[in-house]
Amino acid sequence: MNRFRLSIPFFFIAIFAASGILAWSAPPADKGQGVLLSTMQAELERAKTSLAKSDPAPYFISYEVYDQHNLTVAGTYGTIVTSAMGNHRWADVTMRVGTSAMDNTHNENRDSGISSGALPLADDRDAIARTLWELTDREYRRAAPAYAKVVTNNSVEAAEEDKSPDFSQEATQAYVEAPRAPIAFNQKEWEEKVRKYSALFRKYPEIYSSTVTLQIEQTTSYFVSSEGSKVETPGLIARLVVEANTRADDGMDLVRVETFESTKPDGLPSENEVTAKEEKMASDLKALREAPLAEPFDGPALLSGRAAAVFFHEVLGHRLEGHRQRGDTEGQTFTKKVNQQVLPAFLSVYDDPTLGTINGVPLSGTYSHDDEGVPSQRVPLIQDGILKNFLMSRMPITNFSKSNGHGRHQAGFMPTGRQGNLIVQSTKTVKDSDMRAQLIEEVKKQGKPYGLYFEDVQGGFTLTTRELPQAFQVLPVIVWRVYPDGRPDQLVRGVDIVGTPLASLNRILLTGDKTEVFNGICGAESGSVPVSASAPAMLFSEMEVQKRSASRERPPILPPPGFEASSRSSTPTSQSGGAR
């Protein structure tokens, strides 16, 4: 089942939160990279030459090694719950047996193309070579039988609709970005900050759980392939995620998450900026607890730029991933719509991993080369409402035989076409400040009692397979009812946007004039990758929302420790619970 989820990145952080290294010392920088890369090249060459004599023989082998240093500190309520610093080296060995027309990775055998494992941390040529040999041997033992299976299946099954080859021909790349010296993490200093940031929620008894997680990850990726490519790219991401939870009296869980990101170790926002956001989260949650439940609704809606960005990521972005256009299980919403109108003519969409920032906001989906060693590029996907292109990895599809630098993966997974920085542009704009008035006008026009304004979202997910409905869901957190009669806007809770992709996309009437960015972690079959989506605010003539399913578990029965006295009179053996 292909179910994709865009979320704020604490899931990603979770993976590393509990592991770390004791004492980490920087390896001698230039010598280190020299040994690693040259050993990878030598061992790849040996594998290529040696296995050429095997039957069946691989026609493509690549090694990708991630050399990573990271710091993860998580805290709650003014304390640390985990703090770890570490370095890791991970190798992915990719192998294709057969021919580019048909190889072991065909259809459901795609996973047979990759084997992964940890690599020695030290620059020990023999140990690195030996480990790469072990992984390569293991991978060949997977790839060869998988290829035999593909050949058999192909001879007994009916011809496939998309007869594209399994692997595209691409130019050889040689790209080595200047290596960066390992940064020195100041663990103690970050622990103090996490304590401080997480302590802020102590004064709010209704916020009964909260976490602050900091992660700084410096990764250098080394890629070599049997085609002769050699790509070395350093990267860094620093991320601070603040999450706060409360529960309404009827049992609905309410969560606010704020993420701060930077590509510089010291680029995270100042203390004042973080605490101001935290105070806003606290006041939002307080307001949400008191807010009435939303009713199912079908009518005009205004999506903020961030909400519209997530909407496009789920509804459009995932369906434009190249590999989803072939294979028997995919819904293929857009496969046969190339050069047809799929969006209103005033909208264009492109994906540009080469872009670093929008309006000064750093974008999470930026990279110079994708995970198949192909240079990234700006890809116009939809031009004036007309579908032009897909997000291509090296898996070709009918009429699109080349990669456009979107083959992405999480270490250990086979790359597929994925989004990087998805950007929606509009030529039919009004000033952002006029969008609310436009919504009210539309509400009046349709004679509806109110419209909805989606101010912020926490993520979403979508289904693209054939067996399941072609559906998507966006998970809004701050939603307002906007009344046409001048009443103040009313915050509501428990709303999920639902619908089917094609219908929803054509209900966009106009957009705002300012682009907003949503940075997140996107999970799909090639693993979790950092992405961004950017869009202006959008007015929809019609948007369908449903009530969010919620537990009926009450808020905590007793008041939180430290707040016993204030509520003792009202809640010692509380009837309905609820420590306010």
Place this chain on the structure above:
Amino acid sequence: MKNSRGVPAWRAAATLLIFLAVSPFGVAAQQNQIPAGDTSDPVLRALRTELARSKAQLKMDNVDSPFYIEYRVFDVEQFDASAAFGALRDQNRTRLRLIRAVVRLGDYKLDSFFNAGQGVSDILPLDNDELAIRHQVWLATDQAYKRASEAFSNKKAMLKQLNIDQPVDDFAKADPVVSIGSLAKLDVEPAKWTKMLESATSVYRNDPQIQSFTASLNFTAISQYFVNTEGTVTRHGSAHYQLVLSGSEQARDGMRLERSPQFTANHIEELPTPDEFQKDALKLIEDMKTLREAPVGDEEYRGPVLFSNDASTDMFFDLIVPNVLGRRPAPGRPARTVGAFASSWKARVLPDFISVVDDPTVDTFARHGLGGSYKVDDEGVPAAPVTVVDKGTLVNYLIGRVPIRDFPVSNGHGRASGSGNTAPAPGNLFFRASKTSTREELKKQLLDECRNRGLKYGYFVDTLGPRLAPRMLYRVWADDGREELVRGAVFNELDIRALRSDLVAAGDDPLVSNRTGLPFMTIVSPSVLFDELEVKRADNTNEKLPDYPAPALTAGR
């Protein structure tokens, strides 16, 4: 993947870590003396404050107040590292504090301990901030109470559908215990140990045919706290240290051969020194070379088999331990317990010269530290020696506070593996023989038996791998007593019936085997001789050999 609501995913991941990563390891930590009865421990203070508050005040509309609440805290500090082919591959140092909160509704006879009502785990702050610790305890208690309430309704509804002849109480009464021991702290110098791993694994250079050669360590110090509303307060620390060497190779015919000798101790001084570890690594390389070139075992063999004390600890662990635990069967099932000895109470399960006693109260045996020692179990019940098998007859099950028929109270064997539920488990399980023989006498007995039956050879198994498959197995030739290593042979019916009927002699050489994984336990058992076992050729397909050779070594390091 509900990671964006409710419990943050990193918590789930952290909990998972404990279940997964805490499992393999070994021996002793530095202990910080804290006077008994001391109330300055912020963790204990936080637990006791929330316990008192919850006991007095926790009550929902139309739901009973709890009759029992317990908190168990696991403060785990771990250092693990691994090296392959002479180079360090990873090292991690982690510390986590986890809580398990159990809230019971109803009474001792019938309570809410069922499905999701069996408790809630969460992570606690590492900082000794009493209010912050209480905050997490408060959340866990609240959730445990709500789940218990729902589980109790479900349980009562389910019981209405069943007809239960001989009801057994849900929860055994236990006297309150106060026992404040010292905390455990990991005090190791990582560089010394990682260097030892690198050095040991560099011996792969001696043998180009070894395909994989790794060494790893896992050092763990655990401080545990337990409080309940019956008045029990306990705290104790323990540490376990483990080193593992492992090698993998293929014989010329493709047969996969693996070895993984382990060293597990609860005092770091009991681990091999770097020199000894280096020698062990060299020995492993030598053994694996011999193994690779050894003949394949015959297709069929039926005759005497001598188990070394090492092999016998593994054999008893697999065949006896799961069957002597008093674990309650599913509701409505008439059996006394689960396992192969469920209907063997007061029946013979072993030869009459063997007795089995579990004694968590002893720390050492023949100067070896015992990993399964404890004073009070993880349910707050004091440990005591329990005779499990007396002269071959099963007389007791090891049991915690969940009673089974005829065993209404705990005998101090409720053990926890991390922040999950407690379950019955042994501490230090001793297999004792009333008549013993020296190794030479056992070998002579083996050979005599072979000659009597006209067999050319008997088998001696030195070490076992997973599923009791022999790893170092020797033919002992009847004519001259020489030992010949063979590979690719497995036992056919090594089971409890064979143990009861075919085990004929025991050695005078009991070996301490500290087991890996939580809860920590130890098996102490001697060499044993079976007068008849079936040994057959393993029914495994041989993998093909690597398609190209390992990379040539450069001049050295």
